[in-house]
Amino acid sequence: MESSLSPYEQIGGAPTVRKLVEAFYPRVQRHPLLKPIFPEDIRPVMEKQYKFLTQFLGGPPLYSREYGHPMLRARHLPFPITPSRANAWLACMHEALNDAGITGEIREHIWARLVMAAHHMVNTPEDEGNGEKEPEN
Ligand code: HEM
Numbered sequence: 001m002e003s004s005l006s007p008y009e010q011i012g013g014a015p016t017v018r019k020l021v022e023a024f025y026p027r028v029q030r031h032p033l034l035k036p037i038f039p040e041d042i043r044p045v046m047e048k049q050y051k052f053l054t055q056f057l058g059g060p061p062l063y064s065r066e067y068g069h070p071m072l073r074a075r076h077l078p079f080p081i082t083p084s085r086a087n088a089w090l091a092c093m094h095e096a097l098n099d100a101g102i103t104g105e106i107r108e109h110i111w112a113r114l115v116m117a118a119h120h121m122v123n124t125p126e127d128e129g130n131g132e133k134e135p136e137n
Pocket of ligand 1: 034037038039045048049052056067071075076079081085086087089090114117118119121122
């Protein structure tokens with residue numbers, strides 16, 4: 001029965017998660033709001049995200065096996081995540097879902113969970129975090 005398959009299985013497992021991650025990070029690296037907070041060497045981040053998304057989608061718990069409980073909000077606290085950075089992250093992810101060919105009801109389900117997760121990661125008010133303005137005296 002189709003509904004007994006995890007989202008991970010429904011989208012095609014490891015190769016699709018890999019495509020998603022490979023499509024996502026080049027967009028992040030080109031985005032003016034995201035680029036400054038990510039390291040230039042993006043490969044280690046891609047590997048962690050591949051492992052995290054695998055388990056987030058109901059595949060094997062690759063991330064937790066290696067790094068323990070995700071505690072993602074806490075792990076993101078060193079980075080100023082404003083509402084507009086969360087929207088930028090989601091815009092990159094929206095395009096990456098397209099590139100990975102993830103469509104239909106399962107896409108809507110995954111998208112809704114990513115939107116919630118992204119909003120949960122916001123830790124900095126808009127006017128403090130994007131680094132666009134010099135402080136005024
Ligand atoms: C809301 C906007 C978001 C921004 C701006 C953002 C930004 C970042 C940054 C800057 C890093 C650290 C890169 C480094 O290691 O130097 C990171 C790590 C990570 N992010 Fe996000 N992130 C966001 C949302 C999310 C969401 C929604 C998820 C999961 C669905 C996620 C999953 C991860 C994972 C798994 C890591 C690696 C954590 C580790 O170090 O073990 N992020 N993110």
